Amino acid sequence: MSVNLFDSKGVSLDKQRMTWKDMVQPPISKLDDEAFTRVRIILTNGLEVEALRFQHLCARMNKDLQVPLAKVRRVEQHQQTTINWLISSDHSPLETTIAYEQVAVEVTAAVAQTEPDPYLAQVYRFGLLEDFDHLYRYSALLDRLEGKDANNILQSHTDIIPGRPTIDEHRAPENDLREHYDRATADTISKLHATTIMAAEYQTHDYYANIGPTYADPVARQLYAEIASIEEQHVTQYESIIDPSETWLEKWLIHEATEVYNYYSCVEQETNPRIKAIWERFLDYELGHFAYVSELFKQYERRDPAEIISQTLPDPMPFESNRDFVRQTLNQEVDMRTSGTQFVDKAQEDQASLDYRQHVNSGGSPSESVAEGYQWMPGTELNRKVA
Amino acid sequence: MNQPVEMSMRNRTGIDRSPADSQKMIDAANAYMPSSKGNGSALMDMESGYIQEAEPVGTVAIPGTLKGAAQATIQMLAGRNAEVLVDKLGERLAFERTGTRLYDYFINKCETMHCEAPISIDTLKRFRHEEAQHFRLVANALETLGADSTSQTPGADVSAVASSGVLQVLSDPRTSVDQSLEVMLNAELVDNAGWDLLVKLADEMGLEDMAKDFQVALNEEDEHLMEIRQWYEQCTLKQAGAI
Ligand SMILES: [Fe+2]
Ligand SMILES: [Fe+2]
Ligand SMILES: [Fe+2]
Ligand SMILES: [Fe+2]
Ligand SMILES: [Fe+2]
Ligand SMILES: [Fe+2]
Numbered sequence: 001m002s003v004n005l006f007d008s009k010g011v012s013l014d015k016q017r018m019t020w021k022d023m024v025q026p027p028i029s030k031l032d033d034e035a036f037t038r039v040r041i042i043l044t045n046g047l048e049v050e051a052l053r054f055q056h057l058c059a060r061m062n063k064d065l066q067v068p069l070a071k072v073r074r075v076e077q078h079q080q081t082t083i084n085w086l087i088s089s090d091h092s093p094l095e096t097t098i099a100y101e102q103v104a105v106e107v108t109a110a111v112a113q114t115e116p117d118p119y120l121a122q123v124y125r126f127g128l129l130e131d132f133d134h135l136y137r138y139s140a141l142l143d144r145l146e147g148k149d150a151n152n153i154l155q156s157h158t159d160i161i162p163g164r165p166t167i168d169e170h171r172a173p174e175n176d177l178r179e180h181y182d183r184a185t186a187d188t189i190s191k192l193h194a195t196t197i198m199a200a201e202y203q204t205h206d207y208y209a210n211i212g213p214t215y216a217d218p219v220a221r222q223l224y225a226e227i228a229s230i231e232e233q234h235v236t237q238y239e240s241i242i243d244p245s246e247t248w249l250e251k252w253l254i255h256e257a258t259e260v261y262n263y264y265s266c267v268e269q270e271t272n273p274r275i276k277a278i279w280e281r282f283l284d285y286e287l288g289h290f291a292y293v294s295e296l297f298k299q300y301e302r303r304d305p306a307e308i309i310s311q312t313l314p315d316p317m318p319f320e321s322n323r324d325f326v327r328q329t330l331n332q333e334v335d336m337r338t339s340g341t342q343f344v345d346k347a348q349e350d351q352a353s354l355d356y357r358q359h360v361n362s363g364g365s366p367s368e369s370v371a372e373g374y375q376w377m378p379g380t381e382l383n384r385k386v387a
Numbered sequence: 388m389n390q391p392v393e394m395s396m397r398n399r400t401g402i403d404r405s406p407a408d409s410q411k412m413i414d415a416a417n418a419y420m421p422s423s424k425g426n427g428s429a430l431m432d433m434e435s436g437y438i439q440e441a442e443p444v445g446t447v448a449i450p451g452t453l454k455g456a457a458q459a460t461i462q463m464l465a466g467r468n469a470e471v472l473v474d475k476l477g478e479r480l481a482f483e484r485t486g487t488r489l490y491d492y493f494i495n496k497c498e499t500m501h502c503e504a505p506i507s508i509d510t511l512k513r514f515r516h517e518e519a520q521h522f523r524l525v526a527n528a529l530e531t532l533g534a535d536s537t538s539q540t541p542g543a544d545v546s547a548v549a550s551s552g553v554l555q556v557l558s559d560p561r562t563s564v565d566q567s568l569e570v571m572l573n574a575e576l577v578d579n580a581g582w583d584l585l586v587k588l589a590d591e592m593g594l595e596d597m598a599k600d601f602q603v604a605l606n607e608e609d610e611h612l613m614e615i616r617q618w619y620e621q622c623t624l625k626q627a628g629a630i
Contacts, residue, residue, distance in 0.1 A: 026561075032397035089559055144430055152400040156408035161419040218437035219430050323411060369433050372425035376416040378402045378409065381427075 003264050003287075003313040005257060006294070006306065010287025016075045023081045027088035028275065030095070035102065035155040036319045037275055040266045041086050042103045043200055044282075047259050048080035050199035054255050058248050065248070068296055072289055079282055086275070093211040094142050094220075098153040100204050101138060104131035105158050107200060109322035111193045112329075114315075120190060122343055123178050123241055124197065125329050126336060127234055132326060133163030133367075134227050140371040143380045145217055151378060157321035160376035164334050166367035169230045170360050172352035175338045176236040183243040183250070188257075188310040191242075195258040196317075198238035205231035222366035229360075240341075249297045250308055256293050257309045259286040265316035391563060391626045444541045447474050450533035457533030460594070467592055469532065475588060476529050477540030479581055481547055483522035485554065489574055490515035492557040493567055500564055505621045510614060517607045521582075524604060528597050550574060565626065568619040575612045582608045 028037055052073055059069045087096060105128065112124035139150035139160045150160055181190050205228055212224030246254070263283035270276035294305045337349035377384045402409035423429075447470045450457070461469060494511050502508065526536040553570045556562050582605040589598035624630045 029397075031400055032395070034399065088561070089555060144427060151402065151409075151412065155399045156402060156405045156412055159412055159415045161415050162422045165422045167422075217434070219433050222433070321408070323408075327415070364433065366433070368423045369429035371421060372423050372427050372429040373421050374427065375421055376412070378413065 003260065004311055005260065005287075005290060005309060005313060006311055008287050009291045010284040010289075013071060013075070013288050013292050016285050016288060018075075018078045018082070023078055024085050025082065025274075025278075027086050028272070030088050030090050030153075033275075034271055035099075035153065035157055036106075037270065037272050038087070038099050038153075039103050039106060039319060040270065040279075041083055041275075042099055042203075043107055043196070044259075044262055044266060044279075045080060045084045046103075046199045046203035047196065047262055048076050048083060049203050049206070050195070051076040051255055051259060052080065053202070054251065058252060062248055064300070065252075065296070068292070072292065075285060075289070079285065082278060082282075086278075092146060092148075093214060094138065094146060095148070095153050097138050097208070097211070098135065098142060098150045100207060101131055101135035102154055102158050103200060104128075104204060105135060105326065106319070106322055107317070108197060109325050109329075110318050110320075111197060113322070113325060114317075115190060115193055116187050117181060117190050119179060120181065120193070120241060123237065124193075125333055126338075126343060127197070127201075127237060128326065129163040129330060129334060129336075130166070130169050130230060130234070131163075132159075132330070133166050133169070134230070136160055136162050136374070136376075137166055137223060137227070137367045137371050139376055140374040141220060141223055143374070143376075143382075144370065145220060147380060147382070149378065149380050150376070157323075159323060159326065161330075162371070163330060164336075166226065166230065167361055167365045168337075168357065169233070170353070170357040171233060171338060172350065172356045173233075173236065175340060175350050175353045176233045177240045177341055178237055179341045180241050180243045183246050183308075186243070189314040191254050191309070192258045192261045192314065194238060194242050195254055196262060198235065198242065199258075201231055201234040201238055205235055219366060219370055223370050226366045247301065249293070249301055253290070253293050253297055253305055253308055256286060256290040257313075260290055261313055262317065264313055265319070268316045269319050391565065444544055445539075447477070447540050448535055448538040451535060457531060460531050461533060464592055464594075472588060472592060473529065473532060473534045474540045474542040475581075475585060476525050476532075476534070477536075477538070478542030478546050479585055480522060480525040480529065480536060481539065481543035482550070482578060482581060483518050483525060485547065485550065486518040486574060486578060487515060487522060489553060489557055489571065490518055492554075493571055496557070496562075496567055497564060502564055505618050506564070514611050514614075517604075517611070521604050521607075524600060528600070531597075546577075550577070565619070565622050568615065568622060571615050572612075572619050575608070575615050579605075579608050579612045 028041070055069045055073045055076065059066045062069075091099070108124050108128040108131065112121050112128060115121040115124060135150075135158065142148050142150050154160070181194065208224050208228035208231060212221055212228060215221050215224065242251075260283065263279050263286055266279040267276060267283050270279055297303065297305050297308075335346040336343050337346050338344065338353070339348060339350040374381065375384075398404070402412075450461075450473075464472070490511060494508060494515060497506055497508055497511065529536040550573075553574050556570045557567055582601060586598055586601045586605055589595075589601055621630065
């Protein structure tokens with residue numbers, strides 16, 4: 001199936017109504033559902049939260065759009081609830097964290113491979129190796145704090161080895177900014193990628209910021225503090241690749257197209273029929289949002305939405321293991337650092353980042369302490385130590 | 388509605404589910420060295436540093452105005468640490484109050500699932516009633532000491548954190564009666580030990596009336612524990628086809 005954004009009108013906004021029963025459905029099984037079903041849930045939850053965030057900012061700056069924004073936002077709110085409530089309660093916050101990093105690794109890797117702009121592809125590969133390292137640190141914490149094997153969540157799709165060490169990811173703010181795509185010449189897929197990854201990173205940041213203090217263990221509290229700080233850097237990075245000269249309505253349209261694209265990708269690949277029905281319903285809802293915002297765009301900007309977004313959606317985002325690509329990127333780019341918006345070798349890293357890093361790590365490094373000597377093994381490291 | 392545990396090809400958590408991918412993961416873990424050397428003791432070192440700096444979870448509330456009767460009781464405790472008794476009473480009170488709710492959830496699950504022997508809904512309802520009575524019993528004991536039975540003591544707080552998982556399991560629609568029985572057993576084991584301790588504590592502190600009341604509660608708790616444990620064993624053995 002290929003989706004024509006402008007012909008498929010989806011469900012009209014006034015028919016997008018939900019009950020509490022619709023929103024609170026039986027959750028997935030942590031043991032039996034596919035890891036990539038959980039990946040899709042986390043990813044789309046991130047997009048729904050971003051939809052709310054963006055639409056609120058937009059409302060603060062645009063009096064005329066406040067009513068339409070409030071109407072669409074009500075639906076986004078209920079979509080977000082439906083999706084996030086699919087995560088079952090037997091996931092400990094740390095197990096959910098493992099899943100968040102799996103999303104960051106596998107989705108960013110997929111995006112990096114299909115991104116047509118070479119500079120942007122480099123940006124994604126750069127971020128990828130950092131989230132890949134987070135997965136390793138959190139896996140060590142899961143093993144050493146809860147006595148659990150992170151692979152119960154990852155299902156052998158994603159490696160648990162060090163990436164660019166988290167201790168080295170702390171940079172001066174000015175070295176987290178990147179060059180942005182050009183709104184007039186960028187491919188549609190580049191716009192969809194940027195909004196998707198920015199949304200994913202933002203929700204990861206917020207998740208860590210909220211659950212960090214629910215841990216009793218001071219090492220866990222420190223590790224969440226440290227990695228939340230990197231996720232904030234990641235939001236800074238991915239936000240900056242989006243053209244800031246896009247108009248508010250243009251950005252709104254891209255947000256809706258991004259939601260359409262992701263739900264379409266979910267529909268195409270979902271194996272759990274009950275969850276697939278949710279993706280189908282929400283794909284129709286997002287097509288409705290896109291049609292609605294397209295009309296506003298024509299009305300206020302007197303432009304054709306096709307100037308912003310191509311008619312047919314790109315091929316679906318592949319949800320699959322990217323082991324070889326990640327390994328290759330790790331081998332080639334682990335020593336990459338930044339200087340302003342440019343990627344440089346370790347030796348040329350900007351001094352401001354070195355100074356900042358030196359200070360922030362001077363009271364000890366939680367990411368190093370937690371993973372001291374840590375090598376993943378099936379069934380936890382106790383399998384090695386006791387054997 | 389959920390059935391007893393079954394075996395299926397659906398469980399995806401172990402390495403045997405995808406041997407080729409798992410082997411790649413294992414090879415990678417062996418090929419890439421940890422970024423820092425050591426045996427993992429850094430984690431406990433950090434923990435130790437925080438233990439040394441830590442403040443306690445909280446304190447026990449000071450009794451307000453002591454009425455005549457409470458003054459007499461407190462005098463009997465002269466030279467003893469009344470705050471330990473108040474803390475432990477507060478802990479039991481909170482546990483019995485939550486325990487009543489645990490039984491509410493468990494009874495509802497058993498009724499919904501049309502539970503059969505050995506489980507008896509009538510017996511569960513009696514246990515539930517006794518938990519509620521024990522809650523009131525401890526509240527009265529605290530009041531005779533002039534303590535505020537509505538305040539949360541450190542013991543109450545910490546033991547609620549400890550048993551929060553029990554509540555999560557019981558209130559989850561997906562868990563079976565058998566799984567629920569296991570966590571009820573978990574709660575009753577701790578509860579039983581708690582009452583046993585309270586009887587000793589009241590007795591040692593010379594609070595004879597209190598010790599007598601607590602002994603009656605302990606006898607009831609002995610029955611809770613025995614029944615729940617038996618049901619748990621019988622249900623599991625029955626499911627396994629052993630009886
Ligand atoms: Fe949405
Ligand atoms: Fe991350
Ligand atoms: Fe990230
Ligand atoms: Fe939307
Ligand atoms: Fe009890
Ligand atoms: Fe009991």
